Amino acid sequence: MNELADRARSIIEEVFASLEEIRESVVTCYRSSAGFCTADLAGVRPEIFRCLGRAPETLAGAGMIVAPGVLADRPRWLEWWQAPDPTFLDVDLDPGSLDFYDYTAAEWFAVPERTRHRHIVGPYVDYGGTDTYMLTLTAPVEDGPRFLGVVGADVRAARFEALLLAELTACPTEVALVNAEGRVVVANSPRHPAGSLLHEAGERLPGLPWALVSARQAAGASANP
Incomplete structure (x- = not known):
């Protein structure tokens, strides 16, 4: 099971490495601009497109969300672009509109803003975009004490599971990665599909907001009143 945890961490770190390149580009554009505006974000697009191009089957979208x-x-x-073209995501940002998208209230934005640390949300159903299970990875963008927003990427949950297939298959017992809410991220059993709840305690994974739950741990938790 260590191999599963290591492989999951490796995949996540690769995405965050790409987000770091986008973050650096945003900060450079911000510092070089006399009056930072939407036109300046065109200078960030090459890094966003490179991020999507590295893993077009894995990433559904990536970009910068400005505070x-x-x-x-x-x-x-x-400044969000969807794979594989890439295509710009046009959302309603008018607070007076019924379809107003208040991204500041979303966990993937609010948590990095508050903690100034990177964050992972999901799996959740992306009803506003792909209607499939997603993981959203975000990291704060700062210039000194000023919070500029977050950089982020949407990872297709099904593809994430496929990348872990060899490690999941090699586990001798049922095993699952679960998030802090107890929702399954990936598992090697059809009894625990992505997004389902599994409340048993597991082994926390360093560097990730997830825990590794094995069949033995689940059985032990069930046996205790």
Whole structure:
């Protein structure tokens, strides 16, 4: 099971490494601009496109989500591009609209803003985009004390599981990776599909907000009143 944890961590770290390149590009554009605006974000797109191009089957989208008040010409903005083309994601950012997308309330934005640390959300059903299970990885973007927003990427949960197939198959017992809410990220049993709840305690994985639950641990938890 150590191989499963190591492989999962490796995949996640590769995505965060790409996000770090986008973050550095955002900070460079911000510092070189006299009045940071949406046009300046064109300078970040090459890094976003490179991120998507490295793993077009794994990543559904990537980009920069700007904190309110940072841009000179827009109160809010998503510089978000979807794979594989890539295609710009156009969302309603008008607070007066019924379809207003308040991304500041989303966990993937609010947690990095509060903690100034990277974060992983999911798996969850992306009803607003692909209607499939996703993992969203985000990291804060800062210039000194100023919070500029977050960089992020959507990882297809099914593809993430496929990348772990060899390690999942090699486990001698049923095993699952679960998030802090107890939702299954990946498992080697059809009894525990992605997104289902598995409340048994497991072994926390260093560097990831997940735990590894084995059949033995689950059985032990069930045996104790």
